[in-house]
Amino acid sequence: MIMSxxxxxxxxxxxxxxxxxxxxxxxxKYLGATVTNINDTREEVKHRINMRNxxxxxxxxxxxxxxxxxxxxxRINKIVILPVVLYGCETWTLTxxxxxxxxVFENKVLRKIFGAKRDEITGEWRKLQNTELHALYSSxxxxxxxxxRRLRWTWHVTRMGESRNAYRVLVGWPEGKRPLxxxxxxxxxxxxxxxxxxxxxDRDWIDLAQGPMAGLCEGGNEPSxxxxxxKQGLELxxxxxxxxxxxxxxxxxxxxxxIRENTKILLEASKAIGLEVNPEKTKNMIMSxxxxxxxxxxxxxxxxxxxxxxxxKYLGATVTNINDTREEIKRRINMGNxxxxxxxxxxxxxxxxxVFENKVLRKIFGAKRDEVTGEWRKLHNAELHALYSSxxxxxxxxxRRLRWAGHVTRMGESRNAYRVLVGRPEGKRPLxxxxxxxxxxxxxxxxxxxxxDRDWINLAQDRDRWRAxxxxxxxxxxx
Numbered sequence: 001m002i003m004s005x006x007x008x009x010x011x012x013x014x015x016x017x018x019x020x021x022x023x024x025x026x027x028x029k030y031l032g033a034t035v036t037n038i039n040d041t042r043e044e045v046k047h048r049i050n051m052r053n054x055x056x057x058x059x060x061x062x063x064x065x066x067x068x069x070x071x072x073x074x075r076i077n078k079i080v081i082l083p084v085v086l087y088g089c090e091t092w093t094l095t096x097x098x099x100x101x102x103x104v105f106e107n108k109v110l111r112k113i114f115g116a117k118r119d120e121i122t123g124e125w126r127k128l129q130n131t132e133l134h135a136l137y138s139s140x141x142x143x144x145x146x147x148x149r150r151l152r153w154t155w156h157v158t159r160m161g162e163s164r165n166a167y168r169v170l171v172g173w174p175e176g177k178r179p180l181x182x183x184x185x186x187x188x189x190x191x192x193x194x195x196x197x198x199x200x201x202d203r204d205w206i207d208l209a210q211g212p213m214a215g216l217c218e219g220g221n222e223p224s225x226x227x228x229x230x231k232q233g234l235e236l237x238x239x240x241x242x243x244x245x246x247x248x249x250x251x252x253x254x255x256x257x258x259i260r261e262n263t264k265i266l267l268e269a270s271k272a273i274g275l276e277v278n279p280e281k282t283k284n285m286i287m288s289x290x291x292x293x294x295x296x297x298x299x300x301x302x303x304x305x306x307x308x309x310x311x312x313k314y315l316g317a318t319v320t321n322i323n324d325t326r327e328e329i330k331r332r333i334n335m336g337n338x339x340x341x342x343x344x345x346x347x348x349x350x351x352x353x354x355v356f357e358n359k360v361l362r363k364i365f366g367a368k369r370d371e372v373t374g375e376w377r378k379l380h381n382a383e384l385h386a387l388y389s390s391x392x393x394x395x396x397x398x399x400r401r402l403r404w405a406g407h408v409t410r411m412g413e414s415r416n417a418y419r420v421l422v423g424r425p426e427g428k429r430p431l432x433x434x435x436x437x438x439x440x441x442x443x444x445x446x447x448x449x450x451x452x453d454r455d456w457i458n459l460a461q462d463r464d465r466w467r468a469x470x471x472x473x474x475x476x477x478x479x
Contacts, residue, residue: 001025001037033088044088045098049105052085056109063112067364073113074137081109082142089146090153093187099143106142107133147194154191158209171206250314256299259284263301283309285321357393358384391474398445399474405442406470409460422457449473 001024015022027036027043034044059080063073085102092098110133116125117132134141140148160167170188195205249266253259270277284299284306299306311320311327318328333356361384367376368383385392391399411418421439446456449472460466 001028001035003037031088033091041092041094042098045092045094045101048085048087048089049101052081052105055081055084056105060112063109064115070113074139077109077113078139082145085142086145086149090149091187092146092150093185093190094143094146095185102142102146110137147190147197150190151194155209158206248314256284256286260299260301263299263306267301267304277304279304279306282306283312285309285312285319287321287323361388395474398441398448399470401441402445402466402470402473406460406463406466409457410463445473 014024025037027034029035034047036043059076062068062076068076085105094102107130111128114128114133114136117128118124119126128136154170157164157166157170162168192205195201200208251259251262251266253262267277285308298308309321311318313319318331320327336356358381362378365379365384365387368379369375370377379387405421408415408417408421413419442456446452446469449469451459451469
């Protein structure tokens with residue numbers, strides 16, 4: 001990246017060194033902050049505003065819930081939303097326009113927290129005005145937060161000493177002359193303006209920062225070509241499988257020998273470009289429905305040993321060596337319990353999936369006084385369903401499953417997910433009752449909403465009809 005205040009400066013394009021070419025960019029992200037080629041913080045402020053919007057909409061229902069107190073909603077705002085917005089704000093050079101955008105966002109969140117107000121004259125409900133919001137919100141606003149953090153960071157940098165890069169950037173002066181026109185506002189200008197607001201003459205502010213200043217501060221890599229060209233591996237519908245996502249490379253093979261040979265190719269190709277495979281994070285797993293199959297133990301290649309495991313996590317989901325989803329469902333229920341107990345106090349402020357959901361709902365709706373005995377008792381399941389107007393967790397799962405099935409059937413034969421759906425594994429299944437397949441669940445879901453499951457893949461090609469079945473699965477009431 002070529003950094004210059006002159007936006008019309010000639011860009012020389014990519015830098016080439018030998019066989020390597022380094023792309024020239026206008027901006028990139030460093031330590032979570034966006035750096036541009038004209039050293040403009042507006043791009044970073046814009047990025048933070050977009051991220052705060054995503055964070056705000058993720059907790060919007062909590063902020064508008066009548067079950068939570070306003071003090072608790074304010075704490076959610078400070079703990080969840082503000083840290084996302086204020087990350088790296090100590091280095092921002094804000095103009096009045098950016099300050100206005102940040103204030104508008106904060107007022108939007110506060111209006112969601114404090115709700116509407118009935119007008120004393122007309123008797124109609126209206127939004128709270130800015131002055132009313134500031135009277136209700138006792139904490140410093142977002143701009144005061146940014147200015148306080150900026151002064152605190154300045155205080156820290158001025159004490160670093162001349163050997164530190166941050167200090168040299170602060171006190172250093174770039175060579176050459178500045179271009180014509182009005183100078184842009186610098187970060188140092190913001191510091192001086194902040195100091196004038198608190199009643200200090202900004203001259204010799206660096207010397208001031210050497211003393212106590214607390215009073216002023218309060219407020220992926222692609223797989224190698226040789227591995228791609230390898231013709232060994234597990235075939236599914238006539239294709240060799242190599243699963244790649246970001247920096248995760250998963251090789252499938254019919255036997256350990258194939259895995260060893262392909263792993264050697266991966267190690268050699270990685271070494272050629274200066275990368276190494278971490279043996280502690282690289283595992284191997286033998287997948288078979290026969291739980292009594294002999295596991296050959298770790299795979300050793302040279303000085304490296306890759307541990308054999310019974311399960312591992314791939315893209316957030318647990319994969320087991322017998323291809324059983326019960327382990328993943330169990331883990332999700334445990335995560336749900338952890339999430340439930342983390343917000344248990346929120347829910348009380350006024351192991352099956354249905355059992356877990358009913359446990360959460362009982363905490364939300366509380367107990368009921370028995371009409372016969374007069375004693376308090378837990379709500380029955382039927383009473384919970386009468387109070388809870390939304391579809392239960394099982395209906396949610398079935399609706400999402402149908403939606404995903406329709407999406408996969410329309411992907412086309414070139415996509416792996418479609419090939420897995422319509423493909424048939426080679427060989428014979430073991431003795432015993434067949435396990436329920438994912439496709440069996442789809443057919444059962446369709447029968448529940450009144451459709452004969454024959455030729456359901458062709459049905460899914462009609463988006464409108466399939467969407468109707470998805471909604472029916474979500475809203476169907478079954479015992």
